[in-house]
Amino acid sequence: MSDPMPVFDDLREESEELDRLVAELSPQEWSLATPASRWSIAHQIAHLSWTDNSALLAVTDPDGFRTLVEKALGAPDSFVDEGAEEGAHLPPAELLSRWRDGRTALDRALRGAPRSARFPWYGPPMSAASMATARLMETWAHGQDIADTLGVVRTPTDRLRHVARIGVRARDYAFGIRGLEVPGEEFRVELLPPSGHDLWTYGPEDAPQRVTGPALDFCLLVTQRAHRADLAVRAEGPDADRWLDIAQAFAGPPGAGRPPKGDAA
Incomplete structure (x- = not known):
């Protein structure tokens, strides 16, 4: 990708759109079950927050991220769910704040990363642009689960x-x-x-x-x-x-x- 800035901008816009969808939810709505088995709306946002922080670690502290990968290899069937479960038990306001802070920090780190850099991930190493693309895909997909739960029809965009x-x-x-x-x-x-x-x-x-x-x-x-x-x-x-x-x-x-x-x- 010759200029990664458009995907960074699109990721930010996708996240902000989802933020508007959940920002005013009541505590009861945060606990609503989504189409993903055993996951509430809180689990969905907690998962996004957890993965954003994992990506931030990969970009800013590759050695620390490799330690995280070792933990994942030790519990491949439960590692992701455990991250979501931990965040889902936070008060909604705290979870929302944590998600906002994490994605803002990741946005800043991706924009400041060298274009030639490759960062470790759970699969092959990724460039900053590829990392942002993957985060956008997940944000959109988990946002779809939340929209379906709330009965909201989102207007699709060229993102x-x-x-x-x-x-x-x-x-x-x-x-x-x-x-x-x-x-x-x-x-x-x-x-x-x-x-x-x-x-x-x-x-x-x-x-x-x-x-x-x-x-x-x-x-x-x-x-x-x-x-x-x-x-x-x-x-x-x-x-x-x-x-x-x-x-x-x-x-x-x-x-x-x-x-x-x-x-x-």
């Missing part, structure tokens, strides 16, 4: 281009993490952005297998915030079709995803 890009780039990971053979050829992906302007396109124009649809629906799919059956994303080709069943934009084991709306009962 989703960052989420879509991660989703496309994570294609091979989604196959590999399930022990499936990775397709040997690229797919063509064509997405209609929320603005309705030029398509977002990825992969060769003449690729025999392709995925098309609204960018919002694709982002909901790859973050596993909606079931494929409820989205207007379409595939051409057997491997592309399989991908839409397993796509994930996040690191870690395969997620459980969301059931089709017809199965909600």
Whole structure:
């Protein structure tokens, strides 16, 4: 990325939008159950706060972050949930303040980082721009859980281009993490952005297998915030079709995803 500042700005705007959604919630609303199993709204914000602080540690104290990774390796199935659980028990005002302070500090650290620098993470090392892109994806996805819980329909923005890009780039990971053979050829992906302007396109124009649809629906799919059956994303080709069943934009084991709306009962 030649100029990382736009993604830093987009991350800040995405966080501020979510902040406005939760800032005036009552203590009872903070405890509402979200679509993520066993997670309340407080858990969702606590997780974002915890991960922002992990990213800040990676950027400012790589040795300290490696110690954190060692703890994660010792409890791979519970480490993330434990971080969310700890923060979720804070009073809402304190949790909100902690999230705000952490993301502000991370924003400052990312903007001040050398463009050539690579920082340790739970997967491959990441640049400041990649770190911000990953944080934006998570902020948007967990914000979707909160919006769904509150019955709020958010207006999608072209900030989703960052989420879509991660989703496309994570294609091979989604196959590999399930022990499936990775397709040997690229797919063509064509997405209609929320603005309705030029398509977002990825992969060769003449690729025999392709995925098309609204960018919002694709982002909901790859973050596993909606079931494929409820989205207007379409595939051409057997491997592309399989991908839409397993796509994930996040690191870690395969997620459980969301059931089709017809199965909600």
